[in-house]
Amino acid sequence: MLLLVAAFLVAFVLLLYMVSPLISPKPLKLAGAHVVVTGGSSGIGKCIAIECFKQGAFITLVARDEAKLVQAKKEIEKHSVNDKQVVLCISVDVSKEYRQVENVIKQAQEKLGPVDMLVNCAGTSLSGKFEEIEIDRFARLMEVNYLGSVYPSRAVISTMKERRMGRIVFISSQAGQLGLFGYTAYSPTKFALRGLAESLQMEVKPYNVYVTVAYPPDTDTPGFTEENKSKPLETKLISETSSLCQADQVARVIVKDAVQGNFNSSVGSDGYMLSSLTCGMSPVTTITEGLQQVFQTAMKHEPAMYTIHLLHPTRMQTYYIRTIRL
Ligand SMILES: NC(=O)C1=CN([C@@H]2O[C@H](COP(=O)(O)OP(=O)(O)OC[C@H]3O[C@@H](n4cnc5c(N)ncnc54)[C@H](OP(=O)(O)O)[C@@H]3O)[C@@H](O)[C@H]2O)C=CC1
Numbered sequence: 463m464l465l466l467v468a469a470f471l472v473a474f475v476l477l478l479y480m481v482s483p484l485i486s487p488k489p490l491k492l493a494g495a496h497v498v499v500t501g502g503s504s505g506i507g508k509c510i511a512i513e514c515f516k517q518g519a520f521i522t523l524v525a526r527d528e529a530k531l532v533q534a535k536k537e538i539e540k541h542s543v544n545d546k547q548v549v550l551c552i553s554v555d556v557s558k559e560y561r562q563v564e565n566v567i568k569q570a571q572e573k574l575g576p577v578d579m580l581v582n583c584a585g586t587s588l589s590g591k592f593e594e595i596e597i598d599r600f601a602r603l604m605e606v607n608y609l610g611s612v613y614p615s616r617a618v619i620s621t622m623k624e625r626r627m628g629r630i631v632f633i634s635s636q637a638g639q640l641g642l643f644g645y646t647a648y649s650p651t652k653f654a655l656r657g658l659a660e661s662l663q664m665e666v667k668p669y670n671v672y673v674t675v676a677y678p679p680d681t682d683t684p685g686f687t688e689e690n691k692s693k694p695l696e697t698k699l700i701s702e703t704s705s706l707c708q709a710d711q712v713a714r715v716i717v718k719d720a721v722q723g724n725f726n727s728s729v730g731s732d733g734y735m736l737s738s739l740t741c742g743m744s745p746v747t748t749i750t751e752g753l754q755q756v757f758q759t760a761m762k763h764e765p766a767m768y769t770i771h772l773l774h775p776t777r778m779q780t781y782y783i784r785t786i787r788l
């Protein structure tokens with residue numbers, strides 16, 4: 463019996479390695495690519511823009527405050543690697559009107575060509591006890607963090623599908639992997655991004671478009687400083703168990719994962735553990751990731767469960783879907 467299980471596992475691992483070229487996308491070339499970064503005027507978004515610019519990309523920064531945009535543009539331009547590179551700034555609130563966001567993307571495409579990579583980094587956080595958070599803030603946070611990622615993505619997706627190439631990145635958070643004291647308004651907006659990303663990835667994979675969800679830990683940014691002003695002591699104590707990162711370090715990891723087309727992107731060893739523990743049935747981009755999900759399930763359930771986890775038709779879709787003829 464044991465032998466049978468072992469043989470089954472070996473056969474399966476072999477099979478997975480055979481299909482591995484099918485599930486690993488070709489890396490995106492950033493040199494000459496057009497990268498749109500919402501929230502690109504500050505913190506993590508600005509560092510993502512710098513990282514892409516350093517690799518030869520053309521950048522469109524999208525945020526509301528024009529002065530901050532101009533300042534960020536100057537900072538990014540210092541890192542140019544050739545004299546053709548451009549940083550374009552467009553001011554818009556990504557969470558209000560879909561048509562406005564669509565126009566901004568149109569303008570960007572007219573100036574710098576079709577979008578090769580969209581990074582949805584515009585977002586805001588708020589911590590506090592459930593009953594102390596002003597009721598309007600729940601809707602506002604959902605608008606900015608969730609709809610503010612839906613709108614730009616929706617505006618670029620058709621062109622990406624037509625061109626059979628592209629990357630869409632969503633910036634969730636470790637607080638989008640587990641709910642924490644103080645994050646009743648914030649966490650759900652970041653969980654929502656994962657649902658969106660998983661669904662969208664399944665739709666666009668046949669068109670060679672890859673989606674990445676990043677789950678950064680606390681990161682030293684202007685947004686983080688702002689959030690700390692109202693942070694309950696409990697939230698601070700819990701958060702201190704995970705590391706505080708620098709924005710450029712987080713940005714490097716996110717850009718690397720997006721370029722490679724990895725679905726999941728996490729930073730550091732606790733980020734890695736958290737992603738393993740909360741892997742669910744997310745799309746996998748590497749064999750190790752797939753096996754890891756299964757062993758994760760195996761530790762939690764009876765053997766039947768991990769067979770289902772591996773072989774369920776839905777999982778098969780995420781392995782195999784390449785082309786659909788409608
Ligand atoms: N810092 C952290 O600890 C972590 C942050 N994150 C997430 O990363 C993202 C960036 O965070 P961080 O760098 O700290 O944030 P910052 O506050 O430093 O920067 C936020 C950026 O988003 C823009 N922005 C905010 N709201 C809107 C809007 N409605 N429309 C257009 N642009 C907007 C801001 O510009 P402007 O205000 O001018 O519009 C700014 O460029 C957020 O989604 C955050 O939730 C995730 C995990 C950890």
Ligand SMILES: CCCCCCCCCCCCCCCC(=O)[C@@H](N)CO
Binds near residue numbers: 679700704
């Ligand atoms: C075995 C696994 C160990 C992992 C321990 C994980 C502990 C969780 C700490 C979570 C910290 C909260 C991050 C929120 C960041 C964020 O989105 C805001 N800062 C935005 O500004």
